[in-house]
Amino acid sequence: MKRRHLLGWLAGLPLFKSLAIQADQTSADQEDSHSKAPQSSDTPTVKSEPAVQVGRLGKPRIAVVGAGALGGWAALQLQQQGAQVTLLDAWDPGHTRSSSGGETRVIRHAYSALHHVRLAARALQLWRQASKAWQLPLLHQSGVLFMAGQQGATFLHNAAANLQQVEIEYQLLSQEALQRRYPQIAVGDIELALLEPQSGYLLARRACAAVVEALRREGGVFRHALARPGHISAGQLQSLELDGQGSLQFDHYVFACGPWLGKLFPELLQKHLQITRQEVLYFGTPAGDRLHDETGLPVWADFGERIWYGIPGSDRRGFKIADDTRGPVFDPEHDDRRLSDKGLDAARAYLQHRFPGMRGAALIDARVCQYSNTPDGDFIVDRHPQAGNIWLLGGGCGHAFKHAPALGELLATTIMAEQALPLDYRLSRFDGGLTQTA
Numbered sequence: 001m002k003r004r005h006l007l008g009w010l011a012g013l014p015l016f017k018s019l020a021i022q023a024d025q026t027s028a029d030q031e032d033s034h035s036k037a038p039q040s041s042d043t044p045t046v047k048s049e050p051a052v053q054v055g056r057l058g059k060p061r062i063a064v065v066g067a068g069a070l071g072g073w074a075a076l077q078l079q080q081q082g083a084q085v086t087l088l089d090a091w092d093p094g095h096t097r098s099s100s101g102g103e104t105r106v107i108r109h110a111y112s113a114l115h116h117v118r119l120a121a122r123a124l125q126l127w128r129q130a131s132k133a134w135q136l137p138l139l140h141q142s143g144v145l146f147m148a149g150q151q152g153a154t155f156l157h158n159a160a161a162n163l164q165q166v167e168i169e170y171q172l173l174s175q176e177a178l179q180r181r182y183p184q185i186a187v188g189d190i191e192l193a194l195l196e197p198q199s200g201y202l203l204a205r206r207a208c209a210a211v212v213e214a215l216r217r218e219g220g221v222f223r224h225a226l227a228r229p230g231h232i233s234a235g236q237l238q239s240l241e242l243d244g245q246g247s248l249q250f251d252h253y254v255f256a257c258g259p260w261l262g263k264l265f266p267e268l269l270q271k272h273l274q275i276t277r278q279e280v281l282y283f284g285t286p287a288g289d290r291l292h293d294e295t296g297l298p299v300w301a302d303f304g305e306r307i308w309y310g311i312p313g314s315d316r317r318g319f320k321i322a323d324d325t326r327g328p329v330f331d332p333e334h335d336d337r338r339l340s341d342k343g344l345d346a347a348r349a350y351l352q353h354r355f356p357g358m359r360g361a362a363l364i365d366a367r368v369c370q371y372s373n374t375p376d377g378d379f380i381v382d383r384h385p386q387a388g389n390i391w392l393l394g395g396g397c398g399h400a401f402k403h404a405p406a407l408g409e410l411l412a413t414t415i416m417a418e419q420a421l422p423l424d425y426r427l428s429r430f431d432g433g434l435t436q437t438a
């Protein structure tokens with residue numbers, strides 16, 4: 001039942017709803033538009049008395065806390081659907097400690113859950129529109145190649161069935177076909193491969209910044225502030241408390257705080273969210289080599305005992321690889337971000353095994369990021385059980401970046417058109433329905 005509910009929502013989405021972005025603005029125009037970004041009477045003023053207010057022209061006033069991929073896109077979609085949005089972040093959009101930082105993220109459709117395939121398909125449309133309209137190379141459709149030994153073959157078969165159902169282009173490749181096509185891969189233990197030619201990768205921190213620019217052009221406001229929920233009474237949050245800057249009142253409050261979300265709502269969320277340390281490594285390709293950048297190799301994922309994945313080229317940063325296995329528990333704000341020796345050794349051993357041409361390659365960069373994991377690997381999009389005007393958006397689980405435009409659209413439609421939320425993303429799924437949202 002609940003799958004049908006979500007699929008129904010996805011099926012009802014307007015396929016090419018206009019993003020209404022001014023396509024022809026140069027970066028100079030964009031700079032200019034910052035200074036002209038309306039700090040209008042719709043911009044909430046600092047007040048001490050809590051009161052729910054509706055902005056000028058009757059627009060609902062909505063605060064979005066967190067300008068990562070999820071908060072940024074939710075803010076933009078809300079603004080486009082008629083709200084007056086203030087987006088707040090304690091740091092910059094896509095900053096290095098956020099989960100949306102760094103250069104690139106994979107966008108793929110191969111999932112074993114059909115609702116993720118549909119969500120990714122809608123997101124790809126929105127990413128493509130945004131890249132075109134904003135004249136930024138945010139989306140690189142260099143293809144995504146999945147490789148599987150015995151362990152991953154079932155996943156690939158399920159994913160292929162889902163791709164077929166949603167009419168996403170894909171090719172299945174035998175070991176021989178894979179070897180012919182990509183001689184730089186050592187295919188010995190690979191049984192099956194699946195190529196998605198229309199997928200690829202996204203620019204991560206640059207996209208977060210671009211979304212905030214688009215929000216400003218649409219009349220939304222971005223503000224630097226550390227924010228936390230104020231007092232809840234009568235089933236409503238009464239204010240947003242800003243560190244050293246007083247409090248603000250809005251009609252709705254969206255918290256999209258990534259790995260910080262559990263800290264803001266510890267009683268409600270900490271048991272459902274585990275933050276883990278994830279290492280990402282960049283290796284240098286041989287001089288003159290084109291076999292290991294995006295001209296010679298698509299984005300890839302390798303389903304063996306562990307899931308390794310990589311983004312060749314990665315916006316000219318090198319041969320990016322990472323192990324998707326969940327690392328130790330991690331504090332996004334205070335923990336150390338140096339690469340571990342164990343991580344480096346494992347990556348080198350993997351490279352030598354799968355990409356012999358990269359044997360002995362120099363490590364040229366490394367980053368530590370964090371996943372926000374839920375028990376079932378799916379996202380959280382829900383109201384707070386005690387406050388009907390608090391919306392929670394998070395639980396990215398290492399795969400939400402690509403979906404951000406579609407999740408933002410889902411949340412915006414839910415708030416603005418008062419649509420029911422899909423059950424797949426609600427908190428009640430974790431405790432068999434005990435958590436009743438307001």
Ligand SMILES: Cc1cc2nc3c(=O)[nH]c(=O)nc-3n(C[C@H](O)[C@H](O)[C@H](O)COP(=O)(O)OP(=O)(O)OC[C@H]3O[C@@H](n4cnc5c(N)ncnc54)[C@H](O)[C@@H]3O)c2cc1C
Pocket residue numbers: 065066067068069070071072088089090091092093094095097098099100101104105106107225226227228256257258259260261264278279280322369370371393394395396397398399400401402403
């Ligand atoms: C190593 C790694 C690889 C990944 N690879 C992929 C991939 O290939 N494809 C994919 O789709 N996804 C991928 N993901 C997952 C994806 O990047 C995340 O799910 C997504 O970026 C999460 O975005 P977010 O907006 O929820 O969180 P964040 O980007 O962390 O944003 C949260 C924001 O909230 C702000 N904030 C927090 N608390 C407060 C507060 N109290 N007041 C004000 N501001 C606050 C923070 O400063 C931050 O900017 C990967 C993640 C990692 C770590």
